[in-house]
Amino acid sequence: MSKHFQLDGNYVRYEFSEFGGKFSPVNYDMPIPTGSEVLLKVDFCGVCHSDVHVHEGYYGLGQGRKLDLGERGIKLPVTLGHEVVGTVVSMGEKVEEVSVGQQKLIYPWIGCGECSVCQRGEENLCTKPGSLGVFKPGGYSEYILVPHQRYLESLGSLNPANASLLACSGLTTFSAIKKIQPVHNEEFVVVVGCGGLGQLAIKTLVLSGIENVIAVDVSEEKREIAKSSGAKFAFDPRDEKIAELVAEAGNGNCIAVLDFVGNDQTMEFGLGVLRKGGKFVAVGLHGGEIRYPIPFLITKAISIIGSYTGTLGEMKELVEFANKHDLVNIPVEIRPLEQAESAVEDLSAGRVPGRIILKNG
Template identity: 75%
Template structure:
């Protein structure tokens, strides 16, 4: 039996060759997977907000300072896209665990595989990242190469389009929630930023049996979405007495804050409402600087945790969890892969209410 599906010898990637430049279709010769490599046809690829940052080439650090991604080892041209579901079309001679025709979710947060961090299973935190869609070509493409079958996860019964979101949005949310557990039934979780990730966090928390959830957002529409997703209380953080209201509503029991915005105001707000021993998990990358009185860090014994994507083990656990709970029933817009540029543009301009998923 052949381990290859016939392709016409070339394929298209939508890539940019300078930061903030156009996403141009570029023709590549079809690769032949070697060793453990697996070649997949991209079926669906989610368009994530971090694609906008990578495309821009920087993250804001506050006070006009920028973290320049070009200095962080991102080489041009870049083919974005790290939320990919694809179908295996060819496998290398050593990739015995992968078979042509299987549809799989790809774990994109690949590391060097050799350092202590990778050995511990935290490839997403490796100092020599090889993440797909950032450091290696991603899913804004007709085909994608994955270095080893271990990064491919069976979707079970999940809808493959929506399941693409599990590789980043879903995983990021799931990993952040794992960092605040265990929680006592009476304790509250504050979700700051009720857009895509915040909404998914609320649904995940609810599915996990946690009902004391407060959704915080400046947008009334998003507060409404948070309420529908299962938040017990919703709040506009700009209202004058927001912190007092929150402390009162939660009966002084704010044990955890998930900050999906990550700017100076939200972090300050989160630290203010946490009770002693509470945990602030920052996931958002809006930027800014953290200033906090050090004695409070000690006397309140709060934990400040940064959370970046998640591990391969967590993604597998999440896929199982999503098969058991109704997580992915969220508004999505399916857009043709050729329109990748418009998707990044719309997301950058805040014109997207649900999630855009590119379809090849």
């Protein structure tokens, strides 16, 4: 039996029943949490580029090839939304550490909990994932069921709307940045793609004491935002001398590239500007393939690192970090939950300079 009161009636999830299809409001019976489960009313849910890819149903692999997400275990219909802040309304009989009325940030990258990867605390890399908003219903919904209280984190003094971004955008950048540290004072970090993730990355780098940041983006508006976030330089990658400009600005000492776009062109550029011993961290999923001379990889001792979201432990670190700094104060647009479909469309079309956050009620 669940603890406290049980909500009666129905609730609405905004879901699509075919990849690339329309979103529809669908009524469901209110779930009854049992065991370690916790039911939360969704307060805020960020709209992430991963939502765009899942809605499309594929990742581009280059040369016209696609990775079909349906074949990777994503079952239709899908209720997107993995950047969720919600309020606890009910819980199963085994839950002891949370109370009705508490507002929590939800860790969505849930694994099987049993394999060696999960036992290492890397549930985000589990090969049998149950990620909320991907494999299980997410936050484009009035209510969300979370399988265990350990996936709930208190917000502290954070703005709850902006704090929702920490579950994916913030966590993804935080985990990627940890992979390039330590960065010494004279070294430079290049951030490719200055949308929501890139902006958070620049702020996190600067607040971590890494002040030599070079931003690269095709949008003049986003380059200006990048500079206001702390980037020392901002360049347009369409400039035919972009590699020379970045190398000169960084004094030939670019130790790391964080690529939040992830296509053939950005990877070729990023690998080309790294110094010896540099690290290229691929985060964006726009698609393509890597072509890089193996002798360069070896003689320059370059590391190519894929970075996918982050661990539960890293999210806890990030929330503490965000409470000490003004991290999530980035441009956001609040839209009602009912506009989930247009939000995903606008993000896909590149019409969002910062981030969209959906508000329920």
